[in-house]
Amino acid sequence: MTSTPKKLRQAADAYRAILDTLEEWILVVDQNARIFFMNRPYARFLGVNAEEVKGKKVTDVIENTRMHLVIQKGVAERLSIQKIRDSNMIASRYPIIDQGTVIGAVGIAIFNDTYQWKRINSHIKALMAEQTPLPQSQSPHKDSSTSYYRLTDVVGESKAIKELNQTITQVASGDVTVLLRGESGTGKELYAHAIHHLSERSDAPFIKVNCAAIPENLLESELFGYLDGAFTGARKGGKAGKFQLANKGTLFLDEIGELPLSMQAKLLRALQEREVEAIGSHSPTPIDIRLITATHRPLEDLIRSGEFREDLYYRINVVNISLPPLRERPEDIAKLTEHFLHALSRRTGRRAPKLTAQAMTALLEYHWPGNIRELENVLEAAFFTTQEHKIPLSLLPANVRQAASQDEFSSSLHTNSPILSGTLKEQLDRAEKQAIKQALNNAYGNRTLAAKQLGISKSTLYEKLQKHEL
Numbered sequence: 001m002t003s004t005p006k007k008l009r010q011a012a013d014a015y016r017a018i019l020d021t022l023e024e025w026i027l028v029v030d031q032n033a034r035i036f037f038m039n040r041p042y043a044r045f046l047g048v049n050a051e052e053v054k055g056k057k058v059t060d061v062i063e064n065t066r067m068h069l070v071i072q073k074g075v076a077e078r079l080s081i082q083k084i085r086d087s088n089m090i091a092s093r094y095p096i097i098d099q100g101t102v103i104g105a106v107g108i109a110i111f112n113d114t115y116q117w118k119r120i121n122s123h124i125k126a127l128m129a130e131q132t133p134l135p136q137s138q139s140p141h142k143d144s145s146t147s148y149y150r151l152t153d154v155v156g157e158s159k160a161i162k163e164l165n166q167t168i169t170q171v172a173s174g175d176v177t178v179l180l181r182g183e184s185g186t187g188k189e190l191y192a193h194a195i196h197h198l199s200e201r202s203d204a205p206f207i208k209v210n211c212a213a214i215p216e217n218l219l220e221s222e223l224f225g226y227l228d229g230a231f232t233g234a235r236k237g238g239k240a241g242k243f244q245l246a247n248k249g250t251l252f253l254d255e256i257g258e259l260p261l262s263m264q265a266k267l268l269r270a271l272q273e274r275e276v277e278a279i280g281s282h283s284p285t286p287i288d289i290r291l292i293t294a295t296h297r298p299l300e301d302l303i304r305s306g307e308f309r310e311d312l313y314y315r316i317n318v319v320n321i322s323l324p325p326l327r328e329r330p331e332d333i334a335k336l337t338e339h340f341l342h343a344l345s346r347r348t349g350r351r352a353p354k355l356t357a358q359a360m361t362a363l364l365e366y367h368w369p370g371n372i373r374e375l376e377n378v379l380e381a382a383f384f385t386t387q388e389h390k391i392p393l394s395l396l397p398a399n400v401r402q403a404a405s406q407d408e409f410s411s412s413l414h415t416n417s418p419i420l421s422g423t424l425k426e427q428l429d430r431a432e433k434q435a436i437k438q439a440l441n442n443a444y445g446n447r448t449l450a451a452k453q454l455g456i457s458k459s460t461l462y463e464k465l466q467k468h469e470l
């Protein structure tokens with residue numbers, strides 16, 4: 001025996017090992033449509049032995065196969081759906097042609113089921129958004145029927161945000177109903193947009209309704225619309241409701257906890273029946289929407305106090321995602337600050353300022369009850385009140401400064417405090433700085449008042465603010 005068969009066997013083994021490593025299912029048949037090769041992942045899924053099926057007719061082993069047809073016709077079929085063991089796989093099949101003759105066919109299942117296809121679709125969209133961010137002029141374009149935020153607009157590198165982004169990408173496809181929970185300003189709306197953008201519905205409308213902002217007597221017509229002449233004062237020609245506007249797309253009900261009980265019953269009916277009835281109409285219209293809701297109030301408490309229906313709660317609480325408050329991820333504050341200051345710079349054409357070390361410390365120590373929106377507002381106010389390229393502590397609101405000074409003060413009570421150490425001049429300097437900060441806090445940032453309280457002139461106060469970088 002020469003060594004060739006051994007070499008061939010080794011080569012065949014190597015190829016088999018490679019093909020068995022792939023997650024995609026691979027099948028090769030000969031010109032008689034008998035199985036020549038099946039990789040192990042495919043065999044595992046079918047519950048057969050890859051070696052034992054060799055030589056069997058493909059039609060006897062695989063339901064709904066089209067491999068024999070590809071051999072007959074000699075034409076490739078790309079990305080077609082094949083139902084197999086209750087899964088819809090997406091497969092491509094190619095004839096193997098040798099010198100003009102079909103000698104077999106190779107099939108590859110690109111996606112093993114439609115769910116996998118949808119998940120990969122969301123994943124690819126997220127990757128593409130990273131590669132091709134919206135031009136600044138377009139981001140965000142606040143049109144009422146499109147989603148203007150993407151996952152790439154989320155700033156933050158904390159573990160909590162990374163995990164959250166992963167969850168969002170996973171749930172985006174597949175139409176699952178999502179309930180976003182989190183304190184005010186934590187980004188619930190931003191994430192609702194991101195889910196829509198990553199879903200298969202991204203080309204259809206994204207419609208937002210703030211349940212807290214619409215008076216109770218208008219809610220029904222806002223949500224379900226009305227027909228011409230449905231009531232006195234109704235607009236001629238009628239009006240489409242948000243449900244109808246969101247058809248084929250996503251309906252985002254913000255502040256769902258604020259929905260009055262009477263509307264909760266109607267909403268539940270619409271969700272259960274998958275149809276809505278405009279006011280004045282007697283024939284319901286079918287609707288096809290993906291529902292995302294958000295709340296900053298614990299719905300469980302509202303159920304206990306009789307303000308929220310338990311059956312509606314179960315209907316909307318399919319996947320529940322909690323957004324972490326900003327104080328639990330202070331490591332994101334610096335990045336968010338930089339992001340907002342750059343956004344302001346782009347908006348105004350002015351160079352983005354930086355914060356002094358004290359101002360940054362105050363941002364890090366503050367508790368942010370209004371979360372990211374509050375941070376955004378604080379920075380915007382500071383940005384527009386100075387032309388300097390450094391934002392000092394004194395330009396931050398009193399409550400934010402207070403957090404920093406309280407912290408500094410409490411730490412000064414400890415024995416190894418820097419305030420009570422060093423030369424007399426250094427200690428006096430620090431005490432002076434502390435007194436000025438306190439006076440500014442008491443005067444809510446008003447420098448004239450603070451100077452008066454300290455018994456010094458305004459110009460002396462300015463000198464000292466500069467000296468202490470406040």
Ligand SMILES: Nc1ncnc2c1ncn2[C@@H]1O[C@H](COP(=O)(O)OP(=O)(O)OP(=O)(O)O)[C@@H](O)[C@H]1O
Nearest residue numbers: 153154155156183184185186187188189190372373
């Ligand atoms: N991770 C983030 N990165 C960048 N910007 C963010 C982030 N999270 C929120 N924002 C911004 O903060 C502001 C508030 O976010 P959003 O409106 O989504 O919060 P919310 O939880 O829906 O608030 P509310 O409950 O008050 O409606 C928006 O301007 C949004 O763009």
